[in-house]
Amino acid sequence: MDIATLKLFVDVAKRQSFAAVARDHDQDPSTVSRTIANLETELGIRLFQRTTRNMNLTEAGEIYLNRMETLIEYMDNAREEALSVSAHPTGSMRITATIAFGQLCLVPLLPQLRQEFPDLRLELHLTDSQIDLVANRVDLAVRLGSRIGGDVIATKLFDSRYLVCASREYLEKHSPINHPIDLVKHRCLLLRTPSVSNNWVARSATGRETVMPVDGDIVISSVLALRQCARGGLGPTLLPEWMVKADLLSGELVNVLPEHEIVGGHAQAAAWLVYPSKRYLPYKVRVIVDFLKRSVTNGWYAV
Template sequence: MDTDALKTVLLVRDLGSIAGAARALNVDASNVSRTLAGLERDLGLRLFQRSTRKLSLTEEGDRYLSRVAPLVEEMDAAREEVTSKGGRPRGTVRLTASVAFVQEGLMPVLPDFQDRFPEITVELFPSDSNLDLLAEGLDLAVRLAAAPKGDLISTKLLQTRYRVVAAPDYLDRAGRPSQPEDLAGLNCLRFALPGFRHSWRFRRQGSGLFTVEVSGKTVISNALALREAARLGMGPALLADWLIAKDLEDGRLVDLFPDFDCAAADFDTAAWILYPSRAYLPQKVRVMIDFLKDEFRRPAV
Protein backbone atom coordinates (compact mmCIF):
# COMPACT_ATOMS: atom_id res chain seq x y z
CA MET A 1 0.00 0.00 0.00
CA ASP A 2 1.27 3.49 -0.88
CA THR A 3 1.95 5.24 2.44
CA ASP A 4 2.02 8.67 0.78
CA ALA A 5 -1.51 8.03 -0.47
CA LEU A 6 -2.60 7.00 3.01
CA LYS A 7 -1.11 10.16 4.48
CA THR A 8 -2.94 12.27 1.92
CA VAL A 9 -6.27 10.60 2.69
CA LEU A 10 -5.68 10.91 6.45
CA LEU A 11 -5.09 14.63 5.89
CA VAL A 12 -8.40 14.83 4.03
CA ARG A 13 -10.01 13.22 7.06
CA ASP A 14 -8.33 15.56 9.55
CA LEU A 15 -9.07 18.75 7.61
CA GLY A 16 -12.51 17.70 6.47
CA SER A 17 -12.07 18.57 2.81
CA ILE A 18 -10.10 17.79 -0.32
CA ALA A 19 -9.43 21.48 -0.88
CA GLY A 20 -7.99 21.87 2.63
CA ALA A 21 -5.66 18.91 2.16
CA ALA A 22 -4.57 20.28 -1.22
CA ARG A 23 -3.69 23.65 0.33
CA ALA A 24 -1.73 21.98 3.13
CA LEU A 25 0.20 19.85 0.62
CA ASN A 26 0.56 22.71 -1.90
CA VAL A 27 -0.87 20.62 -4.75
CA ASP A 28 -3.92 20.84 -6.97
CA ALA A 29 -7.17 19.57 -5.51
CA SER A 30 -7.48 17.28 -8.54
CA ASN A 31 -4.32 15.46 -7.42
CA VAL A 32 -5.81 14.81 -3.99
CA SER A 33 -9.09 13.65 -5.58
CA ARG A 34 -7.22 11.18 -7.79
CA THR A 35 -5.24 9.87 -4.81
CA LEU A 36 -8.43 9.36 -2.82
CA ALA A 37 -10.20 7.68 -5.74
CA GLY A 38 -7.22 5.41 -6.36
CA LEU A 39 -7.08 4.28 -2.73
CA GLU A 40 -10.83 3.60 -2.69
CA ARG A 41 -10.47 1.60 -5.90
CA ASP A 42 -7.62 -0.49 -4.45
CA LEU A 43 -9.60 -1.15 -1.26
CA GLY A 44 -12.85 -1.81 -3.02
CA LEU A 45 -14.80 0.45 -0.66
CA ARG A 46 -15.89 4.06 -0.38
CA LEU A 47 -14.09 5.99 2.37
CA PHE A 48 -16.04 9.26 2.09
CA GLN A 49 -19.51 10.35 1.12
CA ARG A 50 -19.24 13.29 -1.25
CA SER A 51 -21.76 16.02 -1.99
CA THR A 52 -21.53 19.53 -3.37
CA ARG A 53 -21.43 20.95 0.16
CA LYS A 54 -19.99 18.27 2.39
CA LEU A 55 -17.41 15.51 2.67
CA SER A 56 -18.03 12.96 5.42
CA LEU A 57 -16.54 9.61 6.37
CA THR A 58 -18.49 6.47 5.70
CA GLU A 59 -18.77 3.97 8.53
CA GLU A 60 -16.28 1.68 6.74
CA GLY A 61 -13.96 4.62 6.02
CA ASP A 62 -13.95 5.70 9.66
CA ARG A 63 -13.08 2.18 10.86
CA TYR A 64 -10.38 1.71 8.24
CA LEU A 65 -8.62 5.04 8.69
CA SER A 66 -8.77 4.78 12.50
CA ARG A 67 -6.94 1.46 12.27
CA VAL A 68 -4.46 2.63 9.65
CA ALA A 69 -3.43 5.98 11.20
CA PRO A 70 -1.32 4.49 14.06
CA LEU A 71 0.40 2.14 11.58
CA VAL A 72 1.38 5.03 9.31
CA GLU A 73 2.76 6.95 12.29
CA GLU A 74 4.73 3.88 13.41
CA MET A 75 6.18 3.47 9.92
CA ASP A 76 7.30 7.11 9.98
CA ALA A 77 8.87 6.57 13.40
CA ALA A 78 10.73 3.48 12.18
CA ARG A 79 12.00 5.29 9.10
CA GLU A 80 13.18 8.23 11.17
CA GLU A 81 15.01 5.92 13.58
CA VAL A 82 16.99 4.11 10.88
CA THR A 83 17.69 7.15 8.70
CA SER A 84 18.72 9.60 11.42
CA LYS A 85 22.43 10.15 11.04
CA GLY A 86 24.14 8.82 14.15
CA GLY A 87 20.81 8.92 15.95
CA ARG A 88 20.80 12.73 15.80
CA PRO A 89 17.48 14.47 15.09
CA ARG A 90 17.19 16.00 11.66
CA GLY A 91 14.60 17.52 9.38
CA THR A 92 12.50 20.69 9.46
CA VAL A 93 10.45 22.01 12.37
CA ARG A 94 7.73 24.49 11.41
CA LEU A 95 6.67 26.66 14.34
CA THR A 96 4.24 29.56 14.71
CA ALA A 97 3.83 32.12 17.49
CA SER A 98 2.74 35.71 17.84
CA VAL A 99 4.99 38.31 16.23
CA ALA A 100 6.03 39.61 19.65
CA PHE A 101 6.80 36.17 21.09
CA VAL A 102 8.86 35.19 18.07
CA GLN A 103 10.97 38.32 18.43
CA GLU A 104 11.27 38.47 22.21
CA GLY A 105 10.91 34.83 23.21
CA LEU A 106 12.16 32.62 20.40
CA MET A 107 14.82 34.61 18.56
CA PRO A 108 17.10 35.00 21.63
CA VAL A 109 17.25 31.20 22.15
CA LEU A 110 17.27 30.10 18.50
CA PRO A 111 21.08 30.37 18.04
CA ASP A 112 21.64 27.95 20.93
CA PHE A 113 19.12 25.51 19.47
CA GLN A 114 20.85 25.55 16.09
CA ASP A 115 24.23 25.01 17.76
CA ARG A 116 22.89 21.95 19.58
CA PHE A 117 20.92 20.53 16.66
CA PRO A 118 22.70 21.58 13.46
CA GLU A 119 20.77 19.10 11.30
CA ILE A 120 17.38 20.61 12.13
CA THR A 121 16.03 23.46 10.02
CA VAL A 122 13.64 25.80 11.84
CA GLU A 123 10.92 27.58 9.90
CA LEU A 124 9.24 30.34 11.93
CA PHE A 125 5.81 31.71 11.04
CA PRO A 126 5.18 34.85 13.11
CA SER A 127 1.47 35.62 13.14
CA ASP A 128 -0.92 37.38 15.48
CA SER A 129 -3.66 35.12 14.14
CA ASN A 130 -4.06 31.56 15.41
CA LEU A 131 -2.97 29.54 12.39
CA ASP A 132 -4.46 26.08 11.85
CA LEU A 133 -1.59 23.65 12.46
CA LEU A 134 -2.93 20.86 10.27
CA ALA A 135 -4.11 23.11 7.45
CA GLU A 136 -0.80 25.01 7.37
CA GLY A 137 1.42 21.96 7.84
CA LEU A 138 2.85 23.27 11.12
CA ASP A 139 4.49 21.14 13.80
CA LEU A 140 4.16 23.46 16.79
CA ALA A 141 2.49 26.63 17.98
CA VAL A 142 3.13 28.82 21.00
CA ARG A 143 -0.13 30.41 22.14
CA LEU A 144 -0.59 33.04 24.84
CA ALA A 145 -3.85 32.38 26.65
CA ALA A 146 -5.60 30.68 29.51
CA ALA A 147 -5.58 26.87 29.41
CA PRO A 148 -6.24 25.99 25.76
CA LYS A 149 -9.20 23.90 24.68
CA GLY A 150 -9.65 21.66 21.67
CA ASP A 151 -8.01 18.66 20.06
CA LEU A 152 -4.40 19.87 20.25
CA ILE A 153 -1.98 18.57 22.86
CA SER A 154 -0.73 21.37 25.12
CA THR A 155 2.13 21.79 27.56
CA LYS A 156 2.85 24.91 29.59
CA LEU A 157 5.95 26.82 28.55
CA LEU A 158 5.84 29.65 31.08
CA GLN A 159 3.37 31.36 33.35
CA THR A 160 2.66 34.95 32.33
CA ARG A 161 1.71 37.99 34.38
CA TYR A 162 0.54 41.35 33.16
CA ARG A 163 1.74 44.71 34.45
CA VAL A 164 0.49 48.26 33.94
CA VAL A 165 3.53 50.28 32.91
CA ALA A 166 4.42 53.77 31.72
CA ALA A 167 7.56 55.67 30.74
CA PRO A 168 9.28 57.95 33.30
CA ASP A 169 8.85 61.04 31.10
CA TYR A 170 5.11 60.38 30.86
CA LEU A 171 4.91 60.19 34.65
CA ASP A 172 6.89 63.45 34.92
CA ARG A 173 4.31 65.16 32.71
CA ALA A 174 1.07 63.54 33.87
CA GLY A 175 1.92 62.46 37.39
CA ARG A 176 1.98 58.90 38.70
CA PRO A 177 -1.42 57.36 39.46
CA SER A 178 -1.60 56.33 43.10
CA GLN A 179 -4.14 53.55 42.61
CA PRO A 180 -5.55 51.56 39.67
CA GLU A 181 -8.83 53.51 39.76
CA ASP A 182 -6.89 56.61 38.65
CA LEU A 183 -6.44 55.02 35.22
CA ALA A 184 -10.06 55.79 34.41
CA GLY A 185 -9.19 59.41 33.74
CA LEU A 186 -5.99 58.84 31.75
CA ASN A 187 -5.21 58.46 28.06
CA CYS A 188 -4.34 54.76 28.20
CA LEU A 189 -2.72 52.74 25.42
CA ARG A 190 -5.07 49.93 24.52
CA PHE A 191 -4.46 46.55 22.93
CA ALA A 192 -6.90 45.72 20.13
CA LEU A 193 -7.88 42.32 21.52
CA PRO A 194 -11.11 41.22 23.19
CA GLY A 195 -10.87 41.92 26.92
CA PHE A 196 -7.92 44.33 26.61
CA ARG A 197 -9.60 47.25 24.89
CA HIS A 198 -12.09 48.59 27.45
CA SER A 199 -11.38 47.27 30.94
CA TRP A 200 -8.45 46.07 33.02
CA ARG A 201 -8.79 43.90 36.10
CA PHE A 202 -6.92 44.13 39.40
CA ARG A 203 -6.65 42.20 42.62
CA ARG A 204 -4.59 42.53 45.76
CA GLN A 205 -3.94 40.07 48.53
CA GLY A 206 -6.50 40.66 51.25
CA SER A 207 -8.88 42.56 48.98
CA GLY A 208 -11.32 41.61 46.29
CA LEU A 209 -11.08 41.68 42.52
CA PHE A 210 -12.21 44.84 40.76
CA THR A 211 -12.34 46.21 37.22
CA VAL A 212 -11.28 49.62 35.94
CA GLU A 213 -12.82 50.94 32.75
CA VAL A 214 -10.08 52.44 30.58
CA SER A 215 -10.11 54.67 27.53
CA GLY A 216 -7.53 56.25 25.26
CA LYS A 217 -6.95 57.61 21.81
CA THR A 218 -4.44 54.96 20.74
CA VAL A 219 -5.49 51.36 20.04
CA ILE A 220 -2.82 49.00 18.63
CA SER A 221 -3.12 45.40 17.44
CA ASN A 222 0.56 44.48 17.83
CA ALA A 223 2.22 44.02 21.23
CA LEU A 224 5.62 45.26 20.04
CA ALA A 225 4.12 48.49 18.74
CA LEU A 226 2.13 48.89 21.96
CA ARG A 227 5.31 48.54 23.99
CA GLU A 228 7.05 51.11 21.81
CA ALA A 229 4.17 53.55 22.32
CA ALA A 230 4.58 53.12 26.09
CA ARG A 231 8.34 53.65 25.79
CA LEU A 232 7.68 56.88 23.89
CA GLY A 233 5.65 58.22 26.78
CA MET A 234 2.26 58.07 25.08
CA GLY A 235 0.48 56.67 28.14
CA PRO A 236 0.05 53.66 30.44
CA ALA A 237 -0.21 50.20 28.88
CA LEU A 238 -1.08 46.69 30.05
CA LEU A 239 1.73 44.39 28.87
CA ALA A 240 3.01 40.87 29.58
CA ASP A 241 5.98 40.48 31.92
CA TRP A 242 8.12 38.58 29.39
CA LEU A 243 7.77 41.50 26.97
CA ILE A 244 8.80 44.27 29.38
CA ALA A 245 11.26 42.61 31.77
CA LYS A 246 14.30 44.36 30.28
CA ASP A 247 12.50 47.71 30.11
CA LEU A 248 11.65 47.52 33.81
CA GLU A 249 15.20 46.52 34.68
CA ASP A 250 16.69 49.37 32.61
CA GLY A 251 14.19 51.95 33.85
CA ARG A 252 12.67 52.61 30.42
CA LEU A 253 9.29 51.62 31.86
CA VAL A 254 7.92 51.78 35.40
CA ASP A 255 5.56 49.23 37.00
CA LEU A 256 2.75 51.48 38.26
CA PHE A 257 1.10 49.00 40.62
CA PRO A 258 3.66 46.41 41.80
CA ASP A 259 1.43 45.35 44.71
CA PHE A 260 -1.45 44.36 42.44
CA ASP A 261 -2.07 41.46 40.10
CA CYS A 262 -3.20 42.85 36.75
CA ALA A 263 -5.04 41.19 33.89
CA ALA A 264 -7.38 41.73 31.00
CA ALA A 265 -9.85 38.84 30.87
CA ASP A 266 -8.07 36.17 32.95
CA PHE A 267 -5.40 36.25 35.67
CA ASP A 268 -4.30 32.66 35.03
CA THR A 269 -2.59 32.95 31.65
CA ALA A 270 0.47 31.28 30.19
CA ALA A 271 2.45 30.59 27.06
CA TRP A 272 1.51 27.11 25.84
CA ILE A 273 3.23 24.83 23.35
CA LEU A 274 0.60 23.16 21.18
CA TYR A 275 0.99 20.31 18.72
CA PRO A 276 -1.37 17.98 16.85
CA SER A 277 -2.89 15.16 18.85
CA ARG A 278 -1.17 12.05 17.57
CA ALA A 279 0.63 9.05 19.02
CA TYR A 280 3.85 9.55 17.08
CA LEU A 281 5.81 12.73 17.76
CA PRO A 282 8.89 13.05 15.51
CA GLN A 283 12.23 13.29 17.27
CA LYS A 284 12.92 16.70 15.74
CA VAL A 285 9.71 18.06 17.33
CA ARG A 286 10.35 16.37 20.67
CA VAL A 287 13.78 17.96 21.01
CA MET A 288 12.37 21.40 20.15
CA ILE A 289 9.68 21.06 22.83
CA ASP A 290 12.19 19.87 25.44
CA PHE A 291 14.65 22.62 24.50
CA LEU A 292 12.07 25.40 24.84
CA LYS A 293 10.80 24.07 28.17
CA ASP A 294 14.35 23.94 29.52
CA GLU A 295 15.16 27.46 28.29
CA PHE A 296 12.08 29.07 29.75
CA ARG A 297 12.38 27.14 33.00
CA ARG A 298 15.87 28.57 33.47
CA PRO A 299 15.94 31.65 35.73
CA ALA A 300 16.90 34.93 34.10
CA VAL A 301 20.40 36.25 34.86
Protein backbone atom coordinates (compact mmCIF):
# COMPACT_ATOMS: atom_id res chain seq x y z
CA MET A 1 0.00 0.00 0.00
CA ASP A 2 1.13 3.58 -0.62
CA ILE A 3 0.82 6.79 1.38
CA ALA A 4 -1.99 8.05 -0.89
CA THR A 5 -4.14 5.04 0.01
CA LEU A 6 -3.51 5.56 3.72
CA LYS A 7 -4.43 9.24 3.47
CA LEU A 8 -7.59 8.33 1.59
CA PHE A 9 -8.52 5.89 4.35
CA VAL A 10 -8.03 8.61 6.99
CA ASP A 11 -10.17 11.04 5.00
CA VAL A 12 -12.97 8.49 4.66
CA ALA A 13 -12.77 7.75 8.39
CA LYS A 14 -13.10 11.44 9.20
CA ARG A 15 -15.82 12.28 6.66
CA GLN A 16 -17.70 8.96 6.92
CA SER A 17 -18.70 9.30 3.29
CA PHE A 18 -17.23 7.96 0.06
CA ALA A 19 -19.05 10.66 -1.91
CA ALA A 20 -17.68 13.54 0.20
CA VAL A 21 -14.11 12.24 -0.04
CA ALA A 22 -14.53 11.66 -3.77
CA ARG A 23 -15.51 15.32 -4.20
CA ASP A 24 -12.53 16.42 -2.12
CA HIS A 25 -10.13 14.38 -4.24
CA ASP A 26 -11.90 14.95 -7.58
CA GLN A 27 -12.51 11.21 -7.99
CA ASP A 28 -15.48 8.98 -8.68
CA PRO A 29 -17.09 7.55 -5.50
CA SER A 30 -16.70 4.05 -6.89
CA THR A 31 -12.93 4.61 -7.14
CA VAL A 32 -12.75 5.62 -3.48
CA SER A 33 -14.91 2.67 -2.45
CA ARG A 34 -12.76 0.27 -4.46
CA THR A 35 -9.54 1.66 -2.94
CA ILE A 36 -10.87 1.11 0.60
CA ALA A 37 -12.09 -2.37 -0.32
CA ASN A 38 -8.66 -3.26 -1.72
CA LEU A 39 -7.04 -1.97 1.48
CA GLU A 40 -9.34 -4.13 3.59
CA THR A 41 -8.48 -7.15 1.43
CA GLU A 42 -4.76 -6.48 1.72
CA LEU A 43 -4.99 -6.11 5.51
CA GLY A 44 -7.37 -9.00 5.92
CA ILE A 45 -9.68 -6.99 8.19
CA ARG A 46 -12.90 -5.00 7.82
CA LEU A 47 -12.22 -1.31 8.50
CA PHE A 48 -15.77 0.02 8.05
CA GLN A 49 -19.21 -1.22 8.95
CA ARG A 50 -21.48 -0.14 6.10
CA THR A 51 -25.26 0.17 6.00
CA THR A 52 -27.55 1.88 3.51
CA ARG A 53 -27.50 5.05 5.62
CA ASN A 54 -24.35 5.01 7.72
CA MET A 55 -20.70 4.08 7.56
CA ASN A 56 -18.72 3.71 10.77
CA LEU A 57 -15.31 2.42 11.72
CA THR A 58 -15.12 -1.06 13.14
CA GLU A 59 -13.10 -1.64 16.31
CA ALA A 60 -10.21 -2.80 14.13
CA GLY A 61 -10.68 0.29 11.97
CA GLU A 62 -10.44 2.58 15.01
CA ILE A 63 -7.15 0.95 16.04
CA TYR A 64 -5.79 1.18 12.51
CA LEU A 65 -6.84 4.83 12.18
CA ASN A 66 -5.06 5.83 15.40
CA ARG A 67 -1.84 4.23 14.21
CA MET A 68 -2.04 5.52 10.65
CA GLU A 69 -2.68 9.14 11.61
CA THR A 70 0.52 9.17 13.64
CA LEU A 71 2.47 7.42 10.88
CA ILE A 72 1.21 9.79 8.17
CA GLU A 73 2.06 12.77 10.34
CA TYR A 74 5.62 11.52 10.80
CA MET A 75 5.99 10.83 7.07
CA ASP A 76 4.61 14.23 6.09
CA ASN A 77 6.89 15.95 8.58
CA ALA A 78 9.94 14.10 7.26
CA ARG A 79 9.09 15.25 3.75
CA GLU A 80 8.43 18.82 4.86
CA GLU A 81 11.74 19.01 6.73
CA ALA A 82 13.61 17.75 3.67
CA LEU A 83 11.84 20.31 1.47
CA SER A 84 12.62 23.15 3.87
CA VAL A 85 16.34 22.62 3.24
CA SER A 86 16.33 22.37 -0.52
CA ALA A 87 13.08 23.65 -2.03
CA HIS A 88 10.10 25.94 -1.92
CA PRO A 89 6.93 24.68 -0.21
CA THR A 90 4.74 22.59 -2.51
CA GLY A 91 1.31 21.02 -2.50
CA SER A 92 -2.00 22.60 -1.51
CA MET A 93 -2.45 25.18 1.22
CA ARG A 94 -6.07 25.59 2.33
CA ILE A 95 -6.80 28.78 4.26
CA THR A 96 -10.10 29.91 5.74
CA ALA A 97 -11.15 33.35 6.98
CA THR A 98 -14.24 35.50 7.26
CA ILE A 99 -15.55 36.90 4.00
CA ALA A 100 -14.62 40.49 4.90
CA PHE A 101 -11.13 39.66 6.17
CA GLY A 102 -10.43 37.42 3.21
CA GLN A 103 -11.55 39.95 0.60
CA LEU A 104 -9.88 42.98 2.17
CA CYS A 105 -6.75 41.49 3.75
CA LEU A 106 -5.86 38.16 2.17
CA VAL A 107 -6.83 38.59 -1.48
CA PRO A 108 -4.58 41.68 -1.91
CA LEU A 109 -1.66 39.54 -0.70
CA LEU A 110 -2.14 36.84 -3.35
CA PRO A 111 0.20 38.40 -5.96
CA GLN A 112 3.03 38.53 -3.42
CA LEU A 113 2.19 35.05 -2.13
CA ARG A 114 2.34 33.63 -5.66
CA GLN A 115 5.64 35.39 -6.31
CA GLU A 116 7.26 34.07 -3.11
CA PHE A 117 5.74 30.57 -3.23
CA PRO A 118 5.21 29.72 -6.92
CA ASP A 119 4.95 25.95 -6.30
CA LEU A 120 2.22 26.24 -3.67
CA ARG A 121 -1.44 25.81 -4.61
CA LEU A 122 -3.49 28.24 -2.52
CA GLU A 123 -7.16 27.65 -1.68
CA LEU A 124 -9.12 30.36 0.13
CA HIS A 125 -12.31 29.19 1.84
CA LEU A 126 -14.10 32.40 2.84
CA THR A 127 -17.06 31.98 5.16
CA ASP A 128 -18.51 33.70 8.21
CA SER A 129 -19.21 30.30 9.76
CA GLN A 130 -16.60 28.79 12.06
CA ILE A 131 -15.89 25.52 10.30
CA ASP A 132 -14.18 22.42 11.65
CA LEU A 133 -10.56 22.62 10.51
CA VAL A 134 -9.89 18.87 10.46
CA ALA A 135 -13.15 17.82 8.80
CA ASN A 136 -12.69 20.47 6.09
CA ARG A 137 -8.96 19.75 5.63
CA VAL A 138 -8.03 23.35 6.51
CA ASP A 139 -4.33 24.03 7.03
CA LEU A 140 -4.67 27.54 8.46
CA ALA A 141 -7.52 29.75 9.68
CA VAL A 142 -7.69 33.44 10.50
CA ARG A 143 -10.17 33.96 13.29
CA LEU A 144 -11.28 37.05 15.19
CA GLY A 145 -11.96 37.00 18.90
CA SER A 146 -10.75 37.69 22.41
CA ARG A 147 -9.40 34.15 22.72
CA ILE A 148 -9.42 30.89 20.79
CA GLY A 149 -10.64 27.65 22.33
CA GLY A 150 -10.73 24.04 21.21
CA ASP A 151 -8.10 21.50 20.23
CA VAL A 152 -6.14 23.88 18.01
CA ILE A 153 -2.94 25.90 18.05
CA ALA A 154 -3.39 29.70 17.93
CA THR A 155 -0.93 32.55 17.61
CA LYS A 156 -1.94 36.21 17.64
CA LEU A 157 -1.59 37.99 14.32
CA PHE A 158 -2.50 41.47 15.54
CA ASP A 159 -4.67 43.29 18.07
CA SER A 160 -7.90 44.40 16.44
CA ARG A 161 -9.19 47.88 17.26
CA TYR A 162 -12.84 48.71 16.58
CA LEU A 163 -14.16 52.18 15.78
CA VAL A 164 -17.55 53.85 15.61
CA CYS A 165 -17.59 55.36 12.14
CA ALA A 166 -19.90 57.60 10.15
CA SER A 167 -19.63 59.58 6.94
CA ARG A 168 -18.96 63.34 6.94
CA GLU A 169 -22.24 63.81 5.09
CA TYR A 170 -24.15 62.10 7.88
CA LEU A 171 -22.39 64.04 10.64
CA GLU A 172 -23.13 67.36 8.94
CA LYS A 173 -26.86 66.62 8.84
CA HIS A 174 -27.40 65.11 12.32
CA SER A 175 -26.85 66.01 15.95
CA PRO A 176 -23.20 65.96 17.06
CA ILE A 177 -21.58 62.93 18.70
CA ASN A 178 -19.26 64.34 21.36
CA HIS A 179 -19.69 61.58 23.94
CA PRO A 180 -20.49 57.85 23.66
CA ILE A 181 -23.94 58.30 25.17
CA ASP A 182 -24.83 60.66 22.30
CA LEU A 183 -25.12 57.59 20.04
CA VAL A 184 -28.46 56.64 21.63
CA LYS A 185 -29.95 59.63 19.79
CA HIS A 186 -28.93 58.19 16.41
CA ARG A 187 -30.26 55.37 14.26
CA CYS A 188 -27.17 53.22 14.10
CA LEU A 189 -26.35 50.54 11.55
CA LEU A 190 -26.42 47.22 13.37
CA LEU A 191 -24.81 43.84 12.79
CA ARG A 192 -27.11 40.82 12.97
CA THR A 193 -25.46 37.64 14.25
CA PRO A 194 -26.56 35.28 17.06
CA SER A 195 -23.79 36.36 19.46
CA VAL A 196 -23.87 40.13 18.91
CA SER A 197 -25.08 42.58 21.55
CA ASN A 198 -26.40 46.00 20.64
CA ASN A 199 -24.95 47.38 23.88
CA TRP A 200 -21.75 48.90 22.58
CA VAL A 201 -19.22 49.75 25.31
CA ALA A 202 -16.75 52.63 25.09
CA ARG A 203 -13.73 52.91 27.39
CA SER A 204 -12.07 56.28 27.97
CA ALA A 205 -8.36 56.89 28.42
CA THR A 206 -8.90 56.87 32.19
CA GLY A 207 -10.57 53.44 32.03
CA ARG A 208 -14.12 54.63 32.56
CA GLU A 209 -16.63 52.56 30.56
CA THR A 210 -19.85 53.84 29.06
CA VAL A 211 -22.54 51.43 27.86
CA MET A 212 -24.28 52.61 24.71
CA PRO A 213 -27.66 50.85 24.21
CA VAL A 214 -27.75 51.67 20.50
CA ASP A 215 -30.68 51.05 18.22
CA GLY A 216 -31.44 51.41 14.55
CA ASP A 217 -33.70 50.40 11.69
CA ILE A 218 -31.07 48.88 9.41
CA VAL A 219 -29.76 45.51 10.60
CA ILE A 220 -27.38 43.55 8.36
CA SER A 221 -25.48 40.28 8.75
CA SER A 222 -22.43 41.48 6.79
CA VAL A 223 -19.79 43.92 8.03
CA LEU A 224 -18.88 44.69 4.42
CA ALA A 225 -22.46 45.83 3.84
CA LEU A 226 -22.41 47.89 7.04
CA ARG A 227 -19.28 49.65 5.80
CA GLN A 228 -20.96 50.42 2.48
CA CYS A 229 -24.05 51.79 4.23
CA ALA A 230 -21.92 53.94 6.53
CA ARG A 231 -20.06 55.36 3.54
CA GLY A 232 -23.44 56.05 1.96
CA GLY A 233 -24.42 58.30 4.87
CA LEU A 234 -27.01 55.99 6.45
CA GLY A 235 -25.69 56.23 10.00
CA PRO A 236 -22.93 55.36 12.47
CA THR A 237 -21.72 51.77 12.77
CA LEU A 238 -19.07 49.72 14.54
CA LEU A 239 -16.27 48.46 12.28
CA PRO A 240 -12.71 47.11 12.64
CA GLU A 241 -9.89 49.52 11.89
CA TRP A 242 -8.32 47.10 9.39
CA MET A 243 -11.47 47.44 7.31
CA VAL A 244 -11.84 51.23 7.36
CA LYS A 245 -8.28 52.56 7.57
CA ALA A 246 -8.31 53.66 3.91
CA ASP A 247 -11.74 55.29 4.37
CA LEU A 248 -10.45 57.23 7.38
CA LEU A 249 -7.37 58.40 5.50
CA SER A 250 -9.47 59.56 2.54
CA GLY A 251 -12.03 61.25 4.78
CA GLU A 252 -14.90 59.13 3.48
CA LEU A 253 -15.49 57.92 7.04
CA VAL A 254 -14.82 59.60 10.38
CA ASN A 255 -13.94 58.00 13.71
CA VAL A 256 -16.61 59.71 15.81
CA LEU A 257 -15.14 58.68 19.19
CA PRO A 258 -11.37 59.04 18.69
CA GLU A 259 -10.64 59.32 22.43
CA HIS A 260 -12.42 56.08 23.32
CA GLU A 261 -11.71 52.39 22.85
CA ILE A 262 -14.68 50.22 21.87
CA VAL A 263 -14.68 47.01 23.91
CA GLY A 264 -18.27 45.79 23.64
CA GLY A 265 -20.88 45.01 21.02
CA HIS A 266 -19.32 42.88 18.28
CA ALA A 267 -15.81 44.29 18.79
CA GLN A 268 -13.26 41.48 18.62
CA ALA A 269 -10.00 41.88 20.50
CA ALA A 270 -7.58 40.29 18.06
CA ALA A 271 -6.96 38.41 14.84
CA TRP A 272 -5.47 34.94 15.34
CA LEU A 273 -3.72 32.44 13.12
CA VAL A 274 -5.18 29.03 13.97
CA TYR A 275 -4.18 25.56 12.78
CA PRO A 276 -5.03 21.99 13.80
CA SER A 277 -3.13 20.64 16.79
CA LYS A 278 -0.33 18.42 15.50
CA ARG A 279 2.97 17.16 16.77
CA TYR A 280 4.77 18.97 13.93
CA LEU A 281 3.81 22.12 12.06
CA PRO A 282 4.01 21.45 8.30
CA TYR A 283 6.60 23.51 6.48
CA LYS A 284 4.03 25.03 4.11
CA VAL A 285 1.98 26.27 7.10
CA ARG A 286 5.07 27.60 8.84
CA VAL A 287 6.15 29.71 5.85
CA ILE A 288 2.66 31.17 5.37
CA VAL A 289 2.39 32.00 9.09
CA ASP A 290 5.76 33.75 8.89
CA PHE A 291 4.67 35.55 5.71
CA LEU A 292 1.48 36.89 7.31
CA LYS A 293 3.29 38.00 10.46
CA ARG A 294 5.87 39.77 8.34
CA SER A 295 3.09 41.45 6.35
CA VAL A 296 1.52 42.74 9.56
CA THR A 297 4.87 44.14 10.68
CA ASN A 298 5.04 45.99 7.36
CA GLY A 299 1.63 47.52 8.01
CA TRP A 300 -0.34 45.48 5.45
CA TYR A 301 -3.59 45.18 7.41
CA ALA A 302 -3.76 48.92 8.04
CA VAL A 303 -3.61 49.88 4.36
